[in-house]
Amino acid sequence: MTLSRNVKVNVEYLTRVEGHGNIVVNVKEGKLEDCRLDIVESPRFFEGMLRGRSIFEAQHITSRICGICACGHSLASIQAAEDAIGFVPSNQTVELRKLLLHLENLDSHLLHIYILVAPDLLGVKSFVPLIASHNDVVRRALRMKKTCNDLCDILVGRHVHPISCIVGGFTKLPGAKELDRMLELLNSLREDMAPTIELAAGLKFPEFERDTEYVALVSDDAEYPMLSGDIGSTDGIRMDKHDYRKITNEFVVPHSSAKHTKANRDSYMVGALARFNLNAQKLHPKARELADRLGMKPIVKNPYLNTVAQLIECVHSLEDSVRIVEELKRNGVNQKEAVTVGINENKSIPVSPGNGVSAVEVPRGILFHNYEVDAGAKIVNANCIIPTGQNLNNIEHDMRKLVPEILEKTDEEITLAMEMLVRAYDPCISCSAHFLNVKFVNR
Amino acid sequence: MKKVKVAFFDFTCCEGCQLQVANMGELLLDVLDKIDVVAFREVMSERSEDYDVAVVEGSITTPHDVERIRNIRAKAKVLIAYGSCATIGGINGMKNNFPLDDIREYVYKDAAKYFETIPTRPLHHVVKVDYSVNGCPVYLPEFVTVLKAALSGIPYNVPDYSVCVECKLNENVCMYERGITCLGPITRAGCNSWCVNNGNICYGCRGMVSNPAEKGQKDVLERYKIPLDWIENKMNMYNKPRELKEMDDIEQER
Numbered sequence: 001m002t003l004s005r006n007v008k009v010n011v012e013y014l015t016r017v018e019g020h021g022n023i024v025v026n027v028k029e030g031k032l033e034d035c036r037l038d039i040v041e042s043p044r045f046f047e048g049m050l051r052g053r054s055i056f057e058a059q060h061i062t063s064r065i066c067g068i069c070a071c072g073h074s075l076a077s078i079q080a081a082e083d084a085i086g087f088v089p090s091n092q093t094v095e096l097r098k099l100l101l102h103l104e105n106l107d108s109h110l111l112h113i114y115i116l117v118a119p120d121l122l123g124v125k126s127f128v129p130l131i132a133s134h135n136d137v138v139r140r141a142l143r144m145k146k147t148c149n150d151l152c153d154i155l156v157g158r159h160v161h162p163i164s165c166i167v168g169g170f171t172k173l174p175g176a177k178e179l180d181r182m183l184e185l186l187n188s189l190r191e192d193m194a195p196t197i198e199l200a201a202g203l204k205f206p207e208f209e210r211d212t213e214y215v216a217l218v219s220d221d222a223e224y225p226m227l228s229g230d231i232g233s234t235d236g237i238r239m240d241k242h243d244y245r246k247i248t249n250e251f252v253v254p255h256s257s258a259k260h261t262k263a264n265r266d267s268y269m270v271g272a273l274a275r276f277n278l279n280a281q282k283l284h285p286k287a288r289e290l291a292d293r294l295g296m297k298p299i300v301k302n303p304y305l306n307t308v309a310q311l312i313e314c315v316h317s318l319e320d321s322v323r324i325v326e327e328l329k330r331n332g333v334n335q336k337e338a339v340t341v342g343i344n345e346n347k348s349i350p351v352s353p354g355n356g357v358s359a360v361e362v363p364r365g366i367l368f369h370n371y372e373v374d375a376g377a378k379i380v381n382a383n384c385i386i387p388t389g390q391n392l393n394n395i396e397h398d399m400r401k402l403v404p405e406i407l408e409k410t411d412e413e414i415t416l417a418m419e420m421l422v423r424a425y426d427p428c429i430s431c432s433a434h435f436l437n438v439k440f441v442n443r
Numbered sequence: 444m445k446k447v448k449v450a451f452f453d454f455t456c457c458e459g460c461q462l463q464v465a466n467m468g469e470l471l472l473d474v475l476d477k478i479d480v481v482a483f484r485e486v487m488s489e490r491s492e493d494y495d496v497a498v499v500e501g502s503i504t505t506p507h508d509v510e511r512i513r514n515i516r517a518k519a520k521v522l523i524a525y526g527s528c529a530t531i532g533g534i535n536g537m538k539n540n541f542p543l544d545d546i547r548e549y550v551y552k553d554a555a556k557y558f559e560t561i562p563t564r565p566l567h568h569v570v571k572v573d574y575s576v577n578g579c580p581v582y583l584p585e586f587v588t589v590l591k592a593a594l595s596g597i598p599y600n601v602p603d604y605s606v607c608v609e610c611k612l613n614e615n616v617c618m619y620e621r622g623i624t625c626l627g628p629i630t631r632a633g634c635n636s637w638c639v640n641n642g643n644i645c646y647g648c649r650g651m652v653s654n655p656a657e658k659g660q661k662d663v664l665e666r667y668k669i670p671l672d673w674i675e676n677k678m679n680m681y682n683k684p685r686e687l688k689e690m691d692d693i694e695q696e697r
Contacts, residue, residue, distance in 0.1 A: 044455055044504070045560075048546035049537040057680070060646060064534045064579065067459020111465065126487035128480065131472065139469055146468030157641035159466065160459040160580040164641045171642025342623025342644050343673070 005030055007403075007411060021427065023418050025403055035399045037392060037422060050382040054343040055081045055351075055373045056167055062369065062384070063161045066428055068111070070161050071104035071152065072362030073369075075227065076384075080369035081167045084356025085377065087349055092328075092337055093169045094227070099324045100155055100165060101226050101360070102317035106189070107148035107159060108363035109272070109310040109317075112426045113200060114141035117307050120420050121203040137199060144192050147185050151321075154178050154185075168339045168349045179329045186322050193318060200311045201294060206417060209301040210401050212394055213265050214274035215247060217361050224275075224282040224316060226361040234277055234299055235264045241359035244368045248385050267394040270365025270387045271425065272309035273300060287316035303398055304424045310363075344377060351377045364388055364426050388427045395425055447594055450482035450494035452515055454501030454508050455535050455563070459580045460526035461500055467583065474587075477594070496521045496593055502528040502535045502684075503564045516570040521593050524566045525586070527579035531650040532684030534579065535563040539683045563684050574599055579648035579681065582634045602632040603653055606645050610636035618644050619667050626677055628663065629655040647681045 007027035026034035046065055050058060062077040063070045075097055082089060089097075114137070115127050124130060130138050149159045154174055157163030164171040174182065217225040218232030231247050232238050239246060247263050262268065276283075277298045280291060291297070291312050296305065341348060353375045360367050365387030372381040398421055406417055451461055461483070464471065481491035497519035503509055516522055527533035538546055539562050547555045566572050574593050576586050592599040606627040610617075613636050618625035626647035627639060638645055664671060 044535055045538050045546050045550050048541060048549040049534075051541075051549070053537075053676075053680075061534060061537075061680070064457050064459070067457040067462045067580065070457070070459060115465065125489045128475075128487060128489070131475065139472070142465070142468050142471055145465055149466045149468075157637065157643075158580070160462055163638050163643045166643065338642060340618075340621045340623060340642070342618065342625075343677075345624060345669070345673075346622035 005407065007407065007414060021422070023399075023415075023422065025399070025414070025418060027403065027407065030407065032400065032403050035396065035403055037395055037399070039392070047382045047384065050371075050379045053379055055085060055371060055377050055379055056341055056343045056349075058371060058379060058382075059166055060161075065384075065386075067160050068108055068428060069104065069362050069364065069367075071100050071156070071159065071165075072360060072367060074162050074165055075101055075104075076358045076360040076362070076367045076369040078165065078167050079228070079358035079360065080356045080371050081373070082356065083358060084354045084371045084373040085167075085349070085351045086354060087168065089169060090337055092334055095324055095328065096155065096170060096173075097165065098227050099321055100152070100162070101362075102321045102324070103148055103151050103155065103159075105226070105317045105363050106314055106321075107145065107152070108426075109314050110141065110144050110148065110196075112363075113196070113307055113310060113314075114144075116423055116426070117420075118199070118203070120416070120423070121205070140192050140195060144189060144196070147189050147192075151182055151185050154182055166339070166341055168341050169337055171339055171341070173333050173335050173338050174328075175333065175335070176329070179325055179333070182325050183322070183329070186318065186325065189318055190322075193315065196314070197290060197311065200308065205302070205304040205308070206420065207302065208304060208398075208402055208405070208421075210303070210398050211301055212397070213263055213268040214277040214299070215263060215268045215270050215390070216275040216278045216366060217359060218278055222282060224279050224284075224320075229359070231359060231366070232278055233263060233268065234274075237263065241368070242357045244357060244359060244370070244385065248368070248390060262393055267397045268390065269303065269394045269425075270390050271306055272313050272363070272365075273303065273306040274365060275361060276300065276309040276312060283312065284316045284319040286319050287312050290315050303394075303421065306424045306426065310426070351375070362387060364428055365390060386428070388425070391425050391427065395422055395427070446477065446479040447496060448481045448491070448494040449478045449496045449498060450491070450519075451480070451484075452482070452497060452499045452501075452511075453484070454499065454512065454528070455504040456501030456526065456528040456533075458500065460528075460576075460578075463580050463583055463586070474590070478590075492518065494519060496523065498523045498525045499529055499566060500525045502532050503566065503569050504535055504538070504561060505559055506561060507559075509561075509569055512566060512570050521573045522566070522570065523574040523576060523589065523593060524572045525576050526581050527577060527648045527650070527681055529566045530572075530575045530577050531682055532563045532565045533648065533681050536683035537680060538563050539687070540679055562687060564687060565684055568684070568687065575601055577601055577631060577649035578634055579646075582637065585633055601649075604632050605652055605655075606630045606632050606634065606636050606639070606649070608632050609634070610639050610645075613640055615639045619663060624667075624669050624673055624677065626674070628660055629678075647678055651678070651682055651685070 022038040024036045058081050059074050059077045063074045065073050119126050152159035156165050214234040217229035219225040219229040280298050355372045357370045368385040370383040371379055374380050481494050497515050524530045551558055574589050576589050589599050609632045625644040627645040629651050630645050630647045631649040631652050
């Protein structure tokens, strides 16, 4: 019977995630012997490569850590750089950055919900069979993805590796015509969002709960914090972003080229569900309405529902994007704020040496960048802590609780449940394996 | 007509070029009408070892990569290097600016021994490449052109004139006139001067032209009083692996 059974799950090259990971589960006579998420991504040594480069090149380089979260990395990089050199961006710049972060969130969440998760819940291997069976759904997904992309084209030149958002501001700014076009695109997204909600509301997610600590940005104002704030947790942590190492407490495990983290407990979770659990009351009313409809009420302890939290955030990001663009339209964009910086050959940005930190909520959770910059604007040290890296430990703890609960299922069902669990976190493995800096451990 | 089987593979990279495929929108369905995608790990769980065309993103940075790309080459009738990492080594090549042991220990400290690494190389250093789509990320119109060429068996030549040619047609003010340095003069065109159109400089992601106007470039640097090492440093962001010999000598290095 189930109690004495053996299960061996070995998923090599987990699919429909960004980057390379393997799942290993080994149950012997009903006892869980091994349960791991192996990270086998080739290391890229970004932090090492940044040494000696101009801080004004950091955004361009770190954007290339990840094709999916390129805008998130860019924003984290820019803000850490500005914190390091002592530059304060204008209000207009900050609003445009918030808009970019919303677009990144929308783009990434939609890709995850439609292309990476929906096939599991509709019982197929990928979106390809859906072209025949759910043609309208596939078309809508691709259309929404493209619309997010078109919005980014207008705002920053392109979504994958944004061009115009740099330290100091934007090298190109949208004019009245561009803002009108953005509103048009945002409105078309609104039209497609309604059937998206219907689809997602009809999906059935596995039932599973585990009590853990949720970490996300928190703030005292009424805004759902994404671009800035303090670090907070559901266990009551509240600290300045510069103290991020006290939260992340990175440690190395032999089976993963991405480091693990823990705060108050054995592990913690970051991402849409963590943000929802900490800041749900600050979401746009339409997003809160959706949360109520879907029965989502903090603290939600089912990690599979991270996908539902993403859907709720989509509505928030869309509505807040409309607000920002409408405000920019009302006030007009000051084109004189466009900057020409390069590597600051023209000394247009004043630089003082320093150590700068950013904490930004990117689609998969809180992202930290940290640069130490010398008087010549060269990077002396770099450190980045990636959301997926922070989630890996939590995923493994979930797996360890989940496997014994589903031992009566077939090997195939167990494998799928594990794959779906990992995918629910929307892991960006290539990101997490690119930053494995252990140099600050002993500080 | 039987559909051509196409497989996507990624090596060391950010997977952003593959993502560009998803950014095609509904046009993607027209493309999928003509080809049969049999492997694409990022978005599909299906996987087949039987394919005609391999689209390969990423650069070669580990001994395992070398074996894997050779396997893919052996199976594919046509191999397309896709994106800067695959065509010129790209950003990963900055690693080659440092001694390997030094950078490995800086990043991994005591755990360095677990992470085997070799100097970053573009695909064509290790296997024969039939088509190249340059850029970080790839410029979609160019990828579609290359895919069409590959499917109909005609050659595609990457433009071998500088980004400046396209940049002038787009009527951008020269970055040197705006007081900053730009790699446009020595970088292969084909991106429609994407970055400069958006107010930024060219970073050289498409690789260097085969016959850069060295004298002209030096004149420009002199005129704007720009030290040569600034430019060199910039070239080494994407183009560092150009210094390595084409290699059938990986074995010798090991």
